[in-house]
Ligand SMILES: Nc1ncnc2c1ncn2[C@@H]1O[C@H](COP(=O)(O)OP(=O)(O)OP(=O)(O)O)[C@@H](O)[C@H]1O
């Protein structure tokens with residue numbers, strides 16, 4: 001499933017459509033501690049986290065995440081939202097808990 | 112890529128809006144130079160952890176990155192409180208990050224261990240009350 005297809009599924013609210021929507025999502029990945037996410041996140045992951053700030057975006061881009069899903073209703077502030085636009089990072093929102101958000105993605109990848 | 116490329120970045124303390132800029136910049140440069148993605152990843156992880164440590168734990172400093180065909184060298188020099196017990200600081204899980212920093216997602220105590228793991232050469236020197244210098248190298252294997 002590509003990032004575009006995930007967006008089209010309308011499972012999640014879209015804050016920002018990033019620059020590379022044709023990217024194939026490899027796997028959902030869940031972690032809120034940035035230095036663990038930084039080193040352990042697989043490439044092209046859909047990163048599900050509650051940590052919604054500018055550092056999340058830095059890690060997402062450095063670790064080559066396919067997109068970021070902010071779970072449990074966490075939201076970026078205006079400055080961070082702008083940064084997501086500037087850097088072309090796809091950011092999606094959901095009120096679901098982390099596991100359930102990741103499971104939705106997992107099920108869509110593995111059909 | 113035959114000549115050396117030298118990049119220099121100033122790192123401001125506590126400026127999280129710019130934190131990661133040096134690492135992102137270096138990553139972009141390496142990608143443009145066509146460096147192998149696995150090498151780029153090693154550099155991105157090591158440099159980001161070092162950069163963030165400067166933002167969080169120091170009073171600011173300079174990052175210098177020297178890119179040559181054989182290796183990428185990173186030298187991070189900061190003024191700051193320094194590290195009293197480097198062996199302790201290097202342990203996975205050890206962190207002195209205060210609560211407001213932990214709330215941003217930092218403080219797992221994995222930064223220094225990541226830097227050591229993902230760089231091919233890692234050296235840290237610190238003087239209490241003066242500052243810390245981290246030198247790292249990531250080698251580019253000849254294909
Ligand atoms: N440049 C520095 N100046 C002063 N102290 C530092 C510096 N870098 C690291 N330290 C000290 O070493 C500790 C461990 O660093 P490390 O990067 O492993 O973890 P952390 O920064 O606390 O958390 P994390 O990197 O996982 O978000 C820090 O909590 C801090 O006390």
Ligand SMILES: [Mg+2]
Nearest residue numbers: 160164222223
């Ligand atoms: Mg750290």
